Amino acid sequence: MAGVKLTGVAKKFGAVEVIRGVDIEIGEGEFCVFVGPSGCGKSTLLRMIAGLEEITAGSVEIGGRRVNDIDPSERGTAMVFQTYALYPHMTVSQNMGFGLRMNGVPKPEIAKRVAEAARILQIEPLLDRKPKQLSGGQRQRVAIGRAIVRDPQVFLFDEPLSNLDAELRVATRLEIAKLHGQLQGSTMIYVTHDQVEAMTLADRIVVLRDGRVEQMGEPMELYERPANLFVAGFIGSPKMNFIKLRATGDGGQPAAELPDGSRFALSGPEANGAATLGVRADGLKPVDRDGVFTGEITVVEQLGDAVFVYVRTPWGQEIVARFEPGAKVRVGERISFALGGRTHFFDADGRGLTGVTPGNTISEARLSA
Template sequence: MSGVILNNVKKRYGAVEVIKGVDIEIGEGEFCVFVGPSGCGKSTLLRMIAGLEEISSGDVQIGGRRVNDLDPKDRGAAMVFQTYALYPHMDVARNMGFGLSMNGWPRDEVDRRVNEAARILQLEPYLDRKPRQLSGGQRQRVAIGRAIVRDPEVFLFDEPLSNLDAELRVATRLEIAKLHGTLENSTMIYVTHDQVEAMTLADKIVVLRDGRVEQVGAPMDLYETPDNLFVAGFIGSPKMNFMALDNGRLPDGTAPAVPGAAGAATLGVRSDALRPVESGGDVAGEITVVEQLGDAVFAHFRTGWGQEMVARFEPGTRLRAGESVRFALAGRTHLFDAEGRALRAAAERLTA
């Protein structure tokens, strides 16, 4: 069993509490992603699991063992850092096997594990090369290989793609996804601020803000049924459009009254839930920016009451800044109360 359980975990620096009572259960073999804005505590939480940060209170369990008081090397976890942290004077093979050699492992077992990791990561042609002779993506694979040879219960990734260019980020992201499929029953915890990485890699996403868990769930569950305004705005690209309601209506009096949304509330609409219409409709505005992305066209527009929004159009749609546009609410909508909590029943009645 290689699952991870966090029970009311807290972290304090003096009087400042940065992790504020986190409860998470990650099952054996799951790929769990911690996502959130900079400063939300995701990397601190990962380092607490690894044993690189002291736990102020609460319990961390790995494989059914309480590990709070164990040294990092005894926790059954291996960490891949944002920086590759490779030894420049060592070749790839020695970089991957160095930790095992230092701990007194037999040379033939070290070689066997290094060769197996190189096979999995397609690094066999590069075992004799020094880090300076490798691309950024290859160096990151070496860093991952160094974790694989330890045969850990849990892999911990701390923003491993942030130093790569856009093309390498995509390629290495795919390599990590394949690695999870290859290493059966390996639990992986991955930290990123990039919600696209989170959506494409994760079995389970933990959305963090200010040291607290905002929501935990499968990627599409978070996308389709966010618990609050923060999650709705953070998950999805482009971000969800939000419109303040006054007694169930938009500021200009358009859009139907929404049952259950009396008083202050917010209506959330994804870009693909706005259907262009010639006349009438629920929302109107003037285009400010057009993004042609090949497989889609995104039009950013400003409503009559000054709200900035974005709508998705079919590929090849010809639009220009300054054009007037009108939309009907033709897809799933989301409602949030004055505290930002989801009002799902009311949103479903509006959609129906």
């Protein structure tokens, strides 16, 4: 296994800059996930590590060795693509061992490596089948096996689950997580647009947007302490609710005003900079009175283990709250909310603020007193 280090990496296609000075260091044995919306550059970045795209600027190091000008076959990486790319006329065993045969590896060694990869992936009964006799999940396992037999220093996965149905995606995701442990902590870099895959697989996540790193950290660090509005909205399901604020004051006490005029106190070193309130679905708590705002229920989603309730606010914004199973709520009802523990605040530039906490609502009587 080996670590991967990217320093000032940039990529241009003509005049279009798609990767803009990326600095990332991935430790030995780490499972790192690149995540972001379509077109953010995550797959291009992965292909640059593999050597399938030229680097316009910066350097890529694998195991402490600069590999910018080294052939992809000599970088010590193995890539699993979105498409299976299996040879239809070959058996599973032949597909998995094809790259080794091309490199002149002796037949006994090929057989040994294929057998071990098949054991790890639990596809031993499939070794004599052709790809057309396999399901989508089985084909993806064969593609992963083809990478395992190369015994690489770094595994590269480029959205390997996107062609699978929902049930298979979950099952194969679990297999990849187990694989990381079975391969004695091999370094893995995984690209996906699915933040659920990122949260469940990664030791660390790199959130990309427009060719830049927005934030890098452990999954719960990004969930609980997002650096900015983009990361806060991308990580977590359902998406975080964002409500614009107007800074006010009450006798010198920092406060915030919602679009409908309701106000609540703020405390913390950066309270005066708060311009946007971010609150996750489980941070909105239904109350009988003294809520921050009241809205009308427009949609109720019963998911078994939770109930998601969509509420239209007095200023016309729709937000979502999470209720416990069995909650007795109906479309058309009015409901009042207080702010729970999962609240976040952002400044006018979208930067996350630290140490800001909401207090009680402030009545007009207090304001005019």
